[in-house]
Amino acid sequence: MAFDVLPGLGQPLRRLEDPRLLTGGGRYTADLVPPGVLHAAFLRSPHAHARILGVEAAAARALPGVVAVFTGADVAGLGHNPAVTEIRDAAGRRHVEPQRLPIPTDRVRHVGEIVAMVVAETPHAARDGAEALVVDYDPLPAVVQGDAALAPGAPQLHATAPGNLVCDWQKGDAATVEAAFAGAAHIARVAHRSPRILAGYLETRAALAEWAEGRVTLTTPSQGVHLLHRILCDHILGWKRERLRVVTPDVGGGFGPKLPPYPEQALACFAADRLRRSVLWVQDRTEHHLADTHARDLVAEAELALDAQGRFLAVRVRAVANFGAWVSTVNPTIPTGGMAKVLAGLYRIPAIHIAMRCAFSNTAPVDAVRGAGKPEALVLLERLVDVAARETGRDPAALRGLNLLRRQDYPHTTALGYRYDSGDPPALLEAVLELARADDFPARRAAAASRGRLLGRGLSCHLHGSGGWGDETSVVEVLADGTILARTGTQNQGQGHATAYAQLLAAAFGVAPGMVRIEQGDSDRIPRGGGTGGSSSTIISGTTLARAAEAAVEQGRGLAAAMLEAAAVDVVWEDGAYAVAGTDRRVALAAVAARAGGLEGRADFAGTVETWPAGIAWAEVELDPETGAVTLLRHACAVDAGAVVNPMLLAGQLQGGWAAGIGQALLESARYDAEGQMQAATLMDYAMPRAADLPGFVHVDRGVPSPNNALGIKGVGELPTNGAPAALANAVADALAQAGVMAEIPLPMTAERVWAALSGAGA
Incomplete structure (x- = not known):
């Protein structure tokens, strides 16, 4: 049809x-409180890395209202929470995946990891019980950055992962890339450390497990009940599937981290089955920051080779992806395949090679958050294009226009083997420059300078390979x-x-x-x-x-x-x-x-899931040299979302995605100190974008229907998040260049970092 x-x-x-x-x-799950329900609370590790020598639970069990306490020893019969994707090294070896149990029995490996579960008649009694538990820890050295975790002598997290290496992953033809670089007229280089971010959904996670006649119904916010049902039954609880029903009511935001199964869901089911009563757990905001999957956390160096006419010859990337303490559900293919899918951008790039080492560290596990490996990849690529334009004396828009794929080039297979279905990037570029009134930018820059401000503009060509x-x-x-x-x-x-x-x-x-x-x-x-x-x-x-x-x-x-x-x-x-x-x-x-x-x-379903929506974004920022404050004045985008079912829903998805990407670029950082303590455990310390941080968004649709499905549609939810950080990074760099500052500002580009760069330049 x-x-x-x-x-x-x-x-x-x-x-x-x-x-x-x-x-x-x-x-929502937290609204569903059946009569007589028990309430669960979790004791979480205050240490990033420590041996568990013992858990004393007698005092907790004796408290009024406490019904049960479960430690690692009590649930040791539960199974491993597996990844459902995989990566392999050049020799064909699968990534290292240690057995992850709902409650560890021997060692904690990040702050916030569960040590015990208390079930009580009221939420207050459950929390009191958790506070009454006494754990004998033997603290161990911790490491929180991926590249540091791979260094000789770093603290080791898992015996099965020597040197904390998850996988040494590569993709592309290294020899062809090296030859292209050897013959290049110019090579542009950038290095970036992408910060960790959180999902920040309105509805935190929850789990309600109801027991009736030997069967448990788990009600929980998720991104799909069937994956959760299968992993809980087949891998963690060891139950026949008919013994468990999984229900998801209204969900207040997912963005990726509500896809994986979590220990709390399995433990709620276990407790309900053991006690033959309903058990409810509702997450607080700090638990979300400490224990839900994070995203990004990539350190990378990238290079772009060009010929004398400015045509792109090759790209190479060397990177380290921080997986956190465990391999989460789909993370193996997030920094790796996620980057590879989009590293060609909307350009003709004949040769690409990625060398990425994946590392364990004493931090919360990393997995998909809106964009899933692509925003950080496109920051690298689009910064390379702007750096190349500056160093070769070319206009950034003109250099992009020279290298963009044309409509007749589709379907296009990239140097890494991904087949882009349809598109018209030159039409997107023409549309966004008109929408942003690019011809008037010099006058706007001069007006800003007269007020003592630095105005910068940045372009970002971006795309997304829809999957699922x-x-x-x-x-x-x-x-x-x-x-x-x-x-x-x-x-x-x-x-x-x-x-x-x-x-x-x-x-x-x-x-x-x-x-x-x-x-x-x-x-x-x-x-x-x-x-x-x-x-x-x-x-x-x-x-x-x-x-x-x-x-x-x-x-x-x-x-x-x-x-x-x-x-x-x-x-x-x-x-x-x-x-x-x-x-x-x-x-x-x-x-x-x-x-x-x-x-x-x-x-x-009998079609092809994959489509390749695309966009070109224009961001315009104003910097205050006295404070370093960055104000996003203008954000325009031309998008190709294929055939559109509802333009109002499209606009909503775009605006939400841009806001997420802008937050990543300017505000958000789930940072740890050197000992592995989360420094952004509440919203007092984790800055998310508010209405005042965002401009009025404008976009124009230049959709080319996808030939990969009967309706011609393309998935758009992550596309804007992929493009916004790169556009902001280029805009801030362009503004700083007016003051002679050429250094790369790491994301998030906070006022402090911008001010420090300007002060160092004597501006």
């Missing part, structure tokens, strides 16, 4: 779920009253699935979107699904729901023929009704569904 034959798509529609959510109708798992069966039911119920295995966390999917099905069935209800997040009700991640939901569920709708229509064709007293071969589907071809005899879908007692269609 092609996009252009589904009427009504591409139209703005306010989100159908918002009236319920904005009037207090949201139902196409493990999906969608079910569409036309109920007897004519309403549509659709069940699908992706998981909404605020993206507007209930609206986008309703628009798709409304167009397929010829009904109003309000007649469609979307059901997600129930391992009992939904046959299978890969969840939401990698900007893939509408690609996976949208195309599969459209095919399921076709199947439902086809199921009703025979009955419609009988009602019309015609042969089935003469009955066609048009404008939301069955009709006898060439006549005005029609019967409505609702009438057929009522006669049949309902219709149902099912479809398995």
Whole structure:
């Protein structure tokens, strides 16, 4: 079913779920407190690295209201939480993956790691019980940076990972790259240390495990119940799958870290099963900062080779990715494959090579957060382009224009083997320069200088390879009253699935979107699904729901023929009704569904998940030399999101993604001190962007439909986050260059760092 034959798509529609959510109708895990529920609290390690010599729990167990205390010894029979992706070194060896248990029995390896679980009649009693526990620790030296962890003599985290090496990973043709560099007319170089960031979702994690007749129902905010259900049963709890049901209600933000299974979910299920009572845990904000997966944390050196005409010849990167204390669920392919997917950018680059060493350290595990390895890669690439432009005396926009892929170059296979499906980068560049009024920038810069300010502008060509798992069966039911119920295995966390999917099905069935209800997040009700991640939901569920709708229509064709007293071969589907071809005899879908007692269609995902949305962003910043303060004045972007289901949802995804990228560029850093203590354990110390930090966003859509799915859509949720940090980095560097400062400012580009750079230059 092609996009252009589904009427009504591409139209703005306010989100159908918002009236319920904005009037207090949201139902999140923490809202669901059944009668008699027990409450859980976790004692977490205050040390980044220490042996556990003993846990004294007698005093805690004796406190009023405390029902149970579980230590590592009590849950030692539980299993490993595995990664579901892998990387291999040049010899084909899989990455090192130590056994990660819900509660360690011998050693803690980061601040915030669970040491014990207390279950009590009230939240206060549970916390009192946790405080009454006495743990005998033997502190050990810690290491918190990936490159330091790989240095000789660094503290060792795991016996199975000598030298703290997870994997020595490479991709690309090193010999071809070396030859290109040997013959280059110019080589640009940059070095960057990308900071750790947090997800910062509004709804912290929670887990409600309810026991009934030997079965546990786990209600928890997630990005997909099926992955969680499978790993909990098959790997951690060791249960048959029918013994556990996983439900996800409303979710207040996911961004990646609500995809992995966590120890608290497994332990809540274990406790509910052991005690035969319901157990609830609700995370506090500091627990989120200490124990949820972090992101980025990459140190890298990158080089770009150019010929005498300014054409790109090759790129090479040497990097260290900090994995934290454990290998998290999808992290093996985040800094590695995530970088490789986008390191060619929107350019013709004949040769690329990446050499990346992945390291364990005494920090929280790292995994996907919006962008998943791509923002830090594009900062490297786009800084290289600007540095090359400055060093060779070229205009940054003109140098990009010289090297951009053309529409006729697609499909394009990069030097690292990724096949970009469709696009028109020159059209994006032309559109964003017009939207940003680039021709007027010199006058704006002069006006800023007259006020004692430094104005800079930065471009960022960026893209995203949408991914996720196409493990999906969608079910569409036309109920007897004519309403549509659709069940699908992706998981909404605020993206507007209930609206986008309703628009798709409304167009397929010829009904109003309000007649469609979307059901997600129930391992009992939904046959299978890969969840939401990698900007893939509408690609996976949208195309599969459209095919399921076709199947439902086809199921009703025979009955419609009988009602019309015609042969089935003469009955066609048009404008939301069955009709006898060439006549005005029609019967409505609702009438057929009522006669049949309902219709149902099912479809398995059968397409290609991968698409390559792209964008070119313009950022314009003003620096105050006296304070170093950076003000983002203007942010414009031209985007290629393929065929667009709902432009209002597109705008919302873009604005949220830009805000996330701007926060990473200017504010956010989940930093540790040398002893492994988190220095940003609360929102008093972790700066997230607020409305005052953001400009009015403008964008223009220059979409080229994807040939990789029937609807022509491209996943867009992570695209803006990928591009914003690079555009900001280039804009700040351009402003600093006005004062003669050429040093690279590490992200986040805080006022302190900018002021220090300016002061060092004597500005």
